[in-house]
Amino acid sequence: MKTMEEVAVPNLxxxxxxxxxxxxxxxxxxxxxKIKKAIPGFKEWFKSTGEATAYHSFxxxxxxxxxxxxxxxxxxxxxxxxxxxxxxxxxxWKSQGRTWTMINEPSETELAEETPYYDSLIxxxxxxxxxxxxxxYHGTVEDxxxxxxxxxxxxDFITYDHLHTQDVRRWVGTTKPQPDxxxxxxxxxYFPNAKLIVQQKEWDILPYLHPMQKIWYQxxxxxxxxxxxxxFIDGDVLLGPGVSLIWTPGHTQGNHSLVVNTETGxxxxxxxxxxxxxxxxxxxxxxxxxxYAKKTGFEVVLNANTIEETARQYNSMVQEKLMADxxxxxxxxxxxxxxxxxxxxxxSIRARPSFMHKRIAFGTIERPEPGKV
Numbered sequence: 001m002k003t004m005e006e007v008a009v010p011n012l013x014x015x016x017x018x019x020x021x022x023x024x025x026x027x028x029x030x031x032x033x034k035i036k037k038a039i040p041g042f043k044e045w046f047k048s049t050g051e052a053t054a055y056h057s058f059x060x061x062x063x064x065x066x067x068x069x070x071x072x073x074x075x076x077x078x079x080x081x082x083x084x085x086x087x088x089x090x091x092x093w094k095s096q097g098r099t100w101t102m103i104n105e106p107s108e109t110e111l112a113e114e115t116p117y118y119d120s121l122i123x124x125x126x127x128x129x130x131x132x133x134x135x136x137y138h139g140t141v142e143d144x145x146x147x148x149x150x151x152x153x154x155x156d157f158i159t160y161d162h163l164h165t166q167d168v169r170r171w172v173g174t175t176k177p178q179p180d181x182x183x184x185x186x187x188x189x190y191f192p193n194a195k196l197i198v199q200q201k202e203w204d205i206l207p208y209l210h211p212m213q214k215i216w217y218q219x220x221x222x223x224x225x226x227x228x229x230x231x232f233i234d235g236d237v238l239l240g241p242g243v244s245l246i247w248t249p250g251h252t253q254g255n256h257s258l259v260v261n262t263e264t265g266x267x268x269x270x271x272x273x274x275x276x277x278x279x280x281x282x283x284x285x286x287x288x289x290x291x292y293a294k295k296t297g298f299e300v301v302l303n304a305n306t307i308e309e310t311a312r313q314y315n316s317m318v319q320e321k322l323m324a325d326x327x328x329x330x331x332x333x334x335x336x337x338x339x340x341x342x343x344x345x346x347x348s349i350r351a352r353p354s355f356m357h358k359r360i361a362f363g364t365i366e367r368p369e370p371g372k373v
Contacts, residue, residue, distance in 0.1 A: 012095045016236035016244065018042040019319070023235065023247065028311035035315055039322040043266060050241025051261045053099065054092040054363035056148070059138040061086050061109045062343050064121070067351065069305040070274045070342065074281060074292035076350055081134075083345040084274050084338070088141060090148065090365055091260060093240035099368035100240055101150065102157040102197075104258050104269070105339045106141045111167035111181075117215040118165065134347075142190070148365045152191050156368075157231070159197040159245065161270040161339055162252040163206070164216040172196055172229040186224075195231040199247060202254020203232065212306050213252075248272060248320060250313020251303060257320055262362040265325030267335045272317045274303045275342040275353050276333040279321040283332040285354030330355055 022034035064081035173189030242261035277284035281293035324334035
């Protein structure tokens with residue numbers, strides 16, 4: 001893996017310092033206390049920056065996922081798999097006299113199947129079961145862009161909460177031919193103007209994956225990404241009025257959460273948890289959640305497939321829970337919208353979510369005026 005040259009953060013981005021003291025504390029108990037103490041000040045400040053002009057979700061694919069990971073120690077389902085729906089988000093904001101557009105979680109579902117974990121499932125169950133029975137495809141990134149009237153050149157940024165399963169070569173292009181999908185020439189970027197925003201910490205682990213991490217990444221797919229298509233950030237960043245990326249490590253070292261201020265208050269999205277009720281287990285109707293919360297005193301239920309830093313992920317989830325405002329549909333649950341949301345399936349017993357956000361659509365997506373970063 002090459003070391004990419006550092007890319008300067010655009011002037012419109014602003015570093016956020018509210019959680020810096022907590023980030024620097026390696027004692028998980030003290031860190032949790034500092035996170036909770038910093039929340040009120042952060043929320044007041046963040047809301048004062050304004051609101052995103054548009055924030056919409058789009059379902060990509062519903063796929064099986066191990067119950068022991070998604071429901072961790074709380075669920076009592078006897079079935080090996082639950083199902084969740086992976087989605088992307090289009091976010092827009094106005095700054096410096098123009099509209100900026102970012103796609104969060106634009107998963108390339110076909111290439112994501114080459115991740116070692118999912119590749120092994122397909123080989124075990126076969127193409128028909130894996131792709132026709134177990135999996136439901138809802139739409140593609142390209143289809144949704146066309147549907148809302150955006151062109152690939154309109155996209156300024158793409159980002160992911162972390163790089164598990166992701167392959168971005170088609171989105172940002174490559175410097176060399178790719179034997180599997182473009183053997184004769186480098187890949188031309190589908191998004192000609194977009195930069196991939198990624199935490200430096202997430203990028204740095206790719207050449208040195210731990211055995212616990214390897215089955216979820218495709219590190220070789222990043223070898224030939226052009227350096228000028230990468231935009232590294234370190235920690236918490238305000239992208240524009242009402243839009244920020246907040247570092248929430250634990251699920252991976254470089255995980256960050258999309259935090260958006262809207263007309264209903266603050267929304268948070270990531271894959272730290274796979275259901276809104278993972279952030280309010282005491283209110284959940286999923287068998288085992290209430291008992292788990294009462295017995296342990298835990299405030300959240302982790303999505304724990306790698307368990308890289310369990311206490312840190314717990315703290316990050318509490319942070320997400322407290323940053324989000326209560327849902328207007330049901331105030332018992334926070335406006336945490338999982339990028340992969342637990343979804344009912346007839347094959348999944350005792351794992352039916354009691355509350356789902358399903359979809360969000362704030363503001364009107366518009367074609368931005370041309371501009372430069």
